[in-house]
Amino acid sequence: MGESAWLAERFEQQRPYLYSVAYRMLGSLGEADDAVQETWLRLSRADHDEVDNLAAWLTTVVSRVCLNILRSRQRRREEPWDVRVPDPVIMPAGPDDPEQAAVLADSVGLALLVVLDTLTPAERLTFVLHDMFGVPFDEIAPMIDRSPATARQLASRARRRVRGQAPPTDRDLARQRAVVDAFLAAARDGDLEGLVAVLHPDVVLRADGGTTRTRHTTVIISAPAVAAQATTFGRFSPFARPALINGAAGVVVMASGRPLSVMAFSIRDGRIAEIDVIADPDRLTRFDLSAFTD
Incomplete structure (x- = not known):
């Protein structure tokens, strides 16, 4: 050689x-x-x-x-x-297996990167x-x-x-998924009380919709404000597909084979403390989301 x-x-x-x-x-x-x-x-x-x-x-x-x-x-x-x-680092979420456990153990959450x-x-x-x-x-x-x-x-x-x-978050993937599923169900049903129940009182929502040239990210703080915003997302809940986002429970929203958003969640004390959303069409095209297409 x-x-x-x-x-x-x-x-x-x-x-x-x-x-x-x-x-x-x-x-x-x-x-x-x-x-x-x-x-x-x-x-x-x-x-x-x-x-x-x-x-x-x-x-x-x-x-x-x-x-x-x-x-x-x-x-x-x-x-x-x-x-x-x-x-985000995005992987399909399947049954718990050693590979996913290793990803979770070695991951760094989006909240920490922020x-x-x-x-x-x-x-x-x-x-x-x-x-x-x-x-x-x-x-x-x-x-x-x-x-x-x-x-x-x-x-x-x-x-x-x-x-x-960025204090420590819950690391149990099954518990994370249960909280995220409850959030999606409440959003789908327009259940404000149910949404507030799964959100930390000081929850932070960061959303990059690619709507401006100088400041892409919208930040919303507090459970009532984030719950109100989440109800507008409810119509997309049926298209949310489970994913591992930086080793934690998240979702990729796909409709007609087209990605609409990637959502990452930080769970703390059994409630959602932070939500990071990427809905910028330009950024979404840079991610390999082929595993989430039909």
Whole structure:
């Protein structure tokens, strides 16, 4: 086996890990793909004799690529506090099996990705690498041109924000599905009381309908307001198909073979705490929803 083939094989072994890092850093499937591909290009041009630890080298490179993307995104953002519904990872929901259990255990919810979007690029990098992937601070520090102590402080600051805005959610998939099914049934029947009963009092609904050029996401807060909005969705309930959205119970709404929306739910204490909806036709075409067509 030649050196280039050997290197390509080693890179492919690392690709799933690199993609996981990039997706958590960026919350975008397309940008994560781009970051991993750029990492491969840099590896193919590098002096391989100077790479002692390939996994660590690749982690550093993909993290720096993601950091540049985050900084560029931050400069382009017209409204600093704009909310964006991240790209979801979508799978069909079937009978419980080990593969789905593994996806759930390794998943990162959309609600968490929304909070990560509020962090500075350096905070996000340190939190993702240290708290999610166990990278030591002395390895993270050179990526952001800071000391290990400063990197530790950045991660701590990010951790506090995450804990405050995205507390742990229920992890039992069967219980999640039961709550989502109750929500869909109440929406179908126009049952406001039933909807309020399954919604957390401070539930947050984020919906990207692609209706404006500068701010795509509508945010609605409180159970009565979200319940009122959900009744307008009721006529689409018969077209909702169970799905795993970032490892949690969600639905894909399909009508006549055409996707209408993807809905992700965060369940906390047996109630829906957050709902993330993507109904932007342009974004929906980027997702592989072939498993949900008739």
